[in-house]
Amino acid sequence: MSSSFDNFQKRRLISSYFSVVLSVFLVLFLLGILGLFIINSKKLANDFKENIAMTVFFKNEANDSIVKAFGTQIKASPFVKSYTYVTKEAAAKEHTDIIGEDFMEFLGENPLQNSYDIHLKGDYVINDSITKIEAGLRQNTMISDIVYDKQLVNLVNDNIKKVSMWILVISVFLAFIAVLLINSSLRLSIHSNRFIIKTMQMVGATKAFIRKPFVMRSIKLGMIGAALAVLALIGVLIYVETSFPNLGILEDKAMIGLVLLAVLGIGVLITWLSTYFATQRFLNLRTDDLY
Structure with missing residues (x-):
């Protein structure tokens, strides 16, 4: 017991x-x-924020030296994590692959522009910083437009x-x-x-x-x-x-x-x-x- x-x-x-x-x-x-x-x-x-790309488009009159000089400038910038130069020919090929047909056959020319896809460092992907960066880049007279998803940044x-x-x-x-x-x-x-x-x-x-x-x-x-x-x-x-x-x-x-x-x-x-x-x-x- x-x-x-x-x-x-x-x-x-x-x-x-x-x-x-x-x-x-x-x-x-x-x-x-x-x-x-x-x-x-x-x-x-x-x-996640660094996957948001800022695309900088150049005017057609911007020659190779101007485009390369811009690449050297952003390479030394503290807010840039990575960047990719996309020629208008490469952009046209990408669009053709997406839509499944060559749109230049109808237009007779390539309407796209040379561009840089810039990925900013995460600390700079906030409203104030990204606005200042955009304003600084637009001072280059050879840049025709800067595009990024502002709503996505805010969200x-x-x-x-x-x-x-x-x-x-x-x-x-x-x-x-x-x-x-x-x-x-x-x-x-x-x-x-x-x-x-x-x-x-x-x-x-x-x-x-x-x-x-x-x-x-x-x-x-x-x-x-x-x-x-x-x-x-x-x-x-x-x-x-x-x-x-x-x-x-x-x-x-x-x-x-x-x-x-x-x-x-x-x-x-x-x-x-x-x-x-x-x-x-x-x-x-x-x-x-x-x-």
């Missing part, structure tokens, strides 16, 4: 430990994913602001949920030992002496859960880097390392504080209140 009860207690204890580790793992994994997304959100936003910037705000809200919400879940799991674990705590206290053990094994055990469980979360996050990073190498998600190794260390630190901190206050609560209860 005693052996059966001991086995039951062991199973319940293992189940309690497992629930704590699982809670810590799941919560810290979600927080880690959010942290990694936050540090890469600017890069992702810039990557992208507005959506980035909204997403950033929601990320902040979700981060605070998840952090709050993390504390509640981990705290609840640890309190349930300590609740099952409340009579042991009170017995130790009644035979003269100090509060610090009673708390120590519970705190140390919880910190170990927190470290196990946090370590599992870190391993899972590393796996996610490797998968994303392998599947989407253009994102360069592993470039900022210092910030990634900081997020992973923060996950470990949060796992230890939350379990320590939760165990400390949960144990203190049972230490302060009267014996009658334990029931």
